[in-house]
Amino acid sequence: MIDKGLLASSPVRARNGLTLYSALDDVVCHRVRLVLAAKGVPYDLVPVDPQAPPEDLIDLNPYQSVPTLVERDLVLYAALVVTEFLDERYPHPALMPMDPISRARVRLATLRIEHEWVPQVQAIQMGNKSQADAGRKRLSELLTASVPLFKASKFFLNSEMSLADCAIAPIIWRLEALNIPLPKDGKAIEDYGNRIFRNPGFARSLTEAERKLRVLPE
Template sequence: MAIITNKRSVMTLYSGAVDILSHRVRIVLAEKGVSYEVVNIDSRGKPEDLLELNPYGSVPTLVDRELALYEPNIIAEYLDERFPHPPLMPVYPVARAKARLIIYRFDREWGPIIRKLESGKTNDLRAASKELSGYITQLIPIFNASPYFMGDEFTLVDCCIAPVLWRLPAWGITFSPAEAKVINKYAERVFQRDSFQASLTESEQELRKLAKAESA
């Protein structure tokens, strides 16, 4: 966390155009209907003001007046508490704890695999694709049980999963017809939300279009 001396009237999000964690935060901001400015960060160079706000120079970084936050789950929960409607976490403590644990497991188990896939290193891609597809197929009973991951309501858990599912074609990950039917039904339900569409950058839209065109 960083304390900022100059006040800003509008939130500012330092975001990567195809960064999966930035995408997660953009979905939350769109769900909340929050007005914000975007500073697009190129991975090849980081502006000095970002390094002043965030000692790691990482994205996403959210600036809200005197406050700078730079861990996606902290940002997401901050936004959920600062803008309570619509709520994106369960009301009851046990359910909230379960949601946090699910997100933690996604980040811990899926995160290293996703970093390999995004690196594009040939040696890692096949094994990483197989490992991630295995994790996703384990979720099929949950995808099949209710509209969203935690039940009938869209939550921060869905905000974590959706950017991953959006990128699957770009990573060349496919499933059997039966598996794909369930996964795609859940994915399309999330993708059709206004908030998800609003969260997409042009680069993310092109990423999926290009991947689908190449696989056709």
């Protein structure tokens, strides 16, 4: 559960054992918050403006980046590292398949989302008009190419929710706000998103800024 009282206070170390330094509207930070919500792990949230990181984050993380997770003397950064740590540290429910081939597929899918999808979102949100237009075009192409994957399983590449879903669901949540229409045969993407968005854990993962991006399905 997010300690919302911290949203208006100075950064402090976690009373619950975990502190997450996170931007309040960011697909990569949302990915980590979604893992924490899926696990039901309490943590303290320290809101960060990436353009003006707080002094303690500068001391903790040489890259001054978010998300950054702190557990006592352990400091982790980079979403891939943080999410895999959380899945191993809090093993129930598991967000990685048991067999090595399926795990490798989830890792590869997550890596492709990180390297291909996320930069398009960032270009739309932070780039100039030309960059934003190019980002929308490319993200639309990626969605269209991925329709068969959304149709193939209940979740992305799996019958159960995985770390790949935690990476892609924050992007699907933002499509309307990014002005990205679904492909003509994109009902599978809409249905996929609604399955995740109806989960109470997803609502817990949202900051107030992210709640305003669209309406949660009933």
